Amino acid sequence: MPPRPRFEELDFRSTSLGDLSLRRRTILSLDNREVYEIILGDAFLMSSLFTVVEEALSELGLKAALKKFGDRKLDVVVGGLGLGYTAVAALEFEEVNSLLVIDYLQPVIEWHQQELVPLGKNLNQDERCRLVHNDFFTSAVETHFDPDQPDRQFHAVLLDIDHSPDNLLHERHSNFYSVDGLKKLAQQIHDGGVFALWSDAPPEASFMKALEEVFDSCESHIVEFDNPLQEKTSASTVYVAVKKEE
DSSP states (O other), rough: OOOOOSEEEEEEEETEEEEEEEEEEEGGGGTEEEEEEEETTTTTEEETTOOHHHHHHHHHHHHHHHHTTTOOOOEEEEETTSSSHHHHHHHHHEEEEEEEESSSSSHHHHHTTTOOOOHHHHHHHHHTTEEEEEOOHHHHHHHOOOOTTTOOOOEEEEESSSBBBTTTTGGGGGGGGSSHHHHHHTTEEEEEEEEEESSSSSSSHHHHHHHHHHHHHHEEEEEEEEETTTTEEEEEEEEEOOOOOO
């Protein structure tokens, strides 16, 4: 069997947000490590080389939820599928009863369903997981997350889509990060439930203030990870906000 090429574009699609590409490449300087990448336009959406913070998003968010709900079974939403690391990390919690993963880009969902990406099989085989093609931000502030159960509430909502609350993939997302947008999101979260957000920027005071106006408590966690390409330690932020218990 011939060796895989060192660089391969597995799929390419034109979308309303720009050209979308899934590629696999081998990095010679990292002992021929195989890496999967999702590119939207000129921006990297996700790389399998950097997954620590995506996994920490689930771990920090769901541990906060379990502090409130104990051993109660959790219904969870993940906004943004990417390469599936946040979703798979969530499914590692046996307390998770159901996982709704919402992504705006149908090709990303298809890559997992067709198992073109490494974690596709994990998600396909887990009966708790359901992939939904929808706009997370519209679902959060205008309609509902579960198209089959409009009044459904969740114990945790984990979001990894925009680069940060100030660095958006599309300007239409901006209303979500306002106090009004967060209040609408909170209506779909159980009392005592959690909203957690990944950000590739340091904690932002204005967004923390908005969270504090809507939720009972909020924290920002700096999560460090090794960056072998730049030979340094990098860091991102995970926000965790808990809804007041009435």
